[in-house]
Each structure stands twice: as C-alpha cells, then as structure tokens.
Amino acid sequence: MLAPARLFRQTVLYLFLALYALISLFPMYFALVSSFKTTTEIFSNSFALPTQYNFDNYVRAWELANVGTYFFNSVLLAVGCTALLGIVGAMASYILARFRFPFSNTVFVFFVMGMMIPVHSTIIPLAFNIGTFGLRDNMLVLILVTSAFSLSMTIFIVTGFMKSVPGSLEESAVMDGCTHWQVFTRIVVPLSMPALATASVFNFLGAWNNLLFPLLFISSKTNMPLSYGLLAFFGERRADYGGVMAAIVITILPPLIAYVLLQEKVEKGLTAGAVKG
C-alpha cells in the first residue's frame, strides 16, 4: 500500500511521462492510421482508427508513384555507404590507432576535424564539381559523397575503440608470420566489431535519411532514394494524401524496426559524437 503522497507523486510522474510519450508517438500513429484511410476520411476523422483497413494507398504508392524503386535505391545507397565506410574507415582507423609515423596525431586531428565542417557550406562547389565532371544522377557518386561526410565520425568512433584493444593478439599473429593484410582482416576487424557496428548504425541511418545530396545530385526517378522520392511524390500528387501517408510509413518503417530491434546500438550510434571517449 503506497502512502498517499507517494501515490500522488507516482501518478503525476506517469501522467507527465505518458503525455510526452503521446506527443512523441502521435505523428507516427497519425501517419500509420491515415495510410489506410481514404482522403476524405483523413480530413474528416483524423484521430480515429480507419473504418476498414485497405492497402490501396500502399499499392498505389508502391507501383504508380515509384515508391518501390525509391525503396530499392535507398537500400542500395544506405548499404553502399555503410559498407564503404566500414572498409575505408576501419583501414584508416587501424593506421591512426596503432602505427607510428611522423605527425600521426596531427593526421588524426586532420581527419576528425571534418566533424566540424557544416555540410551546407560545401554544397555549391560540390554541385559545381559534380556538374563539371558530368557525374550527376549517378548512384555511385551519391554513395561516395554521402560517405565522405560520415567518414570523420566513423574514424573518430573506430580509432578510439581500436586504441583501447590490447595489441597482444596482433603481436602473436605477426610472430606467426601473418602479413599486414591478414592481421587486419583476421584479428583487427573482428575485434573492432562493436565499434564498427556502432558506426554502421550511424552511417546507415544517415544515408537512409539524407535529403540534401539526392536533391542536388540526382535528377531521374530511377535513381531517387526514398527521402527525395517522397518529396517528389508529395509535389506531384499533393491531393493523394493517403498515398503520401503510405509512402511516409514505408520511409520511416525500416529505421523504426531497426531501432526497436537494436535499441542500444542505435542510441549509441546516434549519440556517439556527444559522448567523449
């Protein structure tokens, strides 16, 4: 039996938490229920559950509005960036964490400094260069540009972790005659998996959710990822609210599922820049 004062405090606590949870989740609930409704129903009855669940909006969005293509492009973009950053980032991090060469610390600062550069301050020359070299509307180029801006963070996370791993395993592998490459792929990468996973979550979500680069560098619908495709869909079929809502749900569902499944990793990945090592 709780004392009345404590009971009161608990009730206030939960009311407050529930209120903020409601605010946090409501827009997602709204998008989800609306995605099953007809346009009239969305406007006349915005809060209620749909009177019947029909997937017309999804079918229309996926097929007519190219959302299927956009979805595939987003997977390609996000997986491509994550893989590229995992490889290139782990390689550079290994050197920066372990190897001895002149100005090694300066080189580390040089790479990590990129976290301070605002993306927006680079887009005019980027657009110019990509136009000059005829590299617009190219998925590979989009992957490279998007990756470049997550590289500093990846190196920051992975180098810090690698420094904390003792070098004894590497040493014995070298004694056994392993080459640099073998030590890297068989010892260093497996041991660094926790940090690589954290960085990968950050990189995957960053690429999946990025709008600015596709907006500037992609022009055809066959190459658009979801973020830009969603905006294009909204621009063209403004009256098709149900379809837009379905496209929104398709866009936000993969990151949400990833978050629910890999909660700790996702929180770590997104707050990694905030927590000093």
Place this chain on the structure above:
Amino acid sequence: MEKYYRNPKFILLFLVPAFVLYAAFELIPIVQTFWFSVYSWSGIHGVPMKFVGWNNYVSLWNFPGFWQSMQNIVYYVLLSLVIQIPIGFVLAVLLSPQPRGYRFFKTAFFSPLVLSITAVSLMWYFILFPNGGVLNNLLTAVGLESWTKNWLIDKDTAMTWVIVVTGWVSTGYYTTIFFAAITGLPDEILEAAALDGATGLKKITRIVLPMIWESVKTSVILVVTGILKTFEIVFIMTQGGPNGLTQVPVTLMYYEAFKYDHYGRGSAIAVVVFLMSIGLTIISLRLMNREKIEY
C-alpha cells in the same frame, strides 16, 4: 613488431582511400567555397566567373533577407536551447530512478530521431494543415474554433512551429544523453547527498546538475551547431516563408544559389555559415567553461 608498425607502404596504402574520399568531397569543396565567394558567377558552364573581391559580402551586408535570416537563426537557437535542454533534462531526471516501464518511455522519446527528417516534416505539415489538419480539427472538436489558424503561413506562428517540430525531433536526444550521465553517477554520492538532507529539487540542482555539467555543456554545443545545420524542416514545411520570416542562412543559401543562380552570394552565405559554426562551437566551449569555474 616495431618494424611492423612503421611500414610506410602499408601506412600509405591504408590511409589513402580515406584521404581521397575526405579531400575530394569535403576539403576541396570547403576551400572552393571561400574562392567562389569572391567571384560573380551565374553557374552556367561557359560563362566565365568574374572576380569581384568583397562585393558579394558587401551586397550580403546590404541585403535585408540576409539579416532577416540571421535574426531568425538567433531566435531559433535561443528558443531551441530553452525548449530542448530543460525538457530533455526533466525527462531524464524522471526516468533516472528507472520506474516501471521506463524503457518504453525512453524508446518513445528517442524514436523521432531515427525517422527521416523529410518524412517528419511532411507528417507535421499534414498535422498543421489548415483545412482538416489534426491540430485545427482538435481545436474545433474542443470548441476552440476561433483559435484555428493557418499555422505555417501565419506570420505569428510559422517560426514557432518550425522550432517546435525541431524540438519534437531532438529533445529525446538530450534525454538520452542526460539519462546516461545521471545513471552513470556513483550511488554513494547521491546517498551521501540524501543523508545531508539534499532531496528533491535541491538534490537535482545542487548535486545532479553540477555533476553532469559536462553533458550539459556538450548538449548546448550540439543544439547550437545542430540548429545551424537545420535545413529540411524549413525547406519542406515553409520554404522560408511567409515573407522570409522562417528563412535561415542555410535555406537562404540554397535558394540564392540553386533557385536564383546567385552562386557568388550563395557562397558568401556558405562562408558565413561555416565561420558561425566554428565560431559558435568555440564560444560555447569558452562560456560554458567559465560558468563551471564560477559555480
């Protein structure tokens, strides 16, 4: 082993891919931004760039739209600090004793952060939609029909909603940071504080807050630099309107360069954004340090 860690060939081989990626798409463009900002240039290939010195900066100085965007960003940053950090902190304090179900709440508060900001901006666009949008429907349903507005077009509410939506996305981030900091505090300290009679609000302001001051500091810097980089919410919800009242430097730069072909002026704004971002990071660090010493 010493030899293994000094192999120059391997060092180069492993550093070069990262260096190329970083230099080609980040470092060279940021240098070019400075260079472009002293040229007048329409962005059309074949039309030569004309050196104009400080002219782009002078014209920016005399451009009311630029000052409007600067005023907006200051308001945006200040109001975001006032919203995100205190709410984030209070939620973290409430969750820190880990009451039953705290995991659910923590997940719910953090979840907006994983969503595509494009999708978020569109969801809120529909919620704030004037005819039949959720907010106006809600107001009408509770008999406050006279309060309904065209939220994103009305000059009194557009900027506020941009800031509220930004806060909706980010507050959970600070809750998570503060939660980790508070639960990481050693139990003995909190117990000792309780024995000394520091409970409730006193415990929070006198013990908890100073002890997690590093996190507060980091959070302030993250809010400031994060807001400077906010593009999508404005770009999608208001396009900088009504009448430039929600325009921020990065959206202004985008429109100047890619809509009006004023690449020189756009680059000058990009330089200002770059300097502000670096400058504010340094200033925030300094200010926060001083406050800590005074405490």
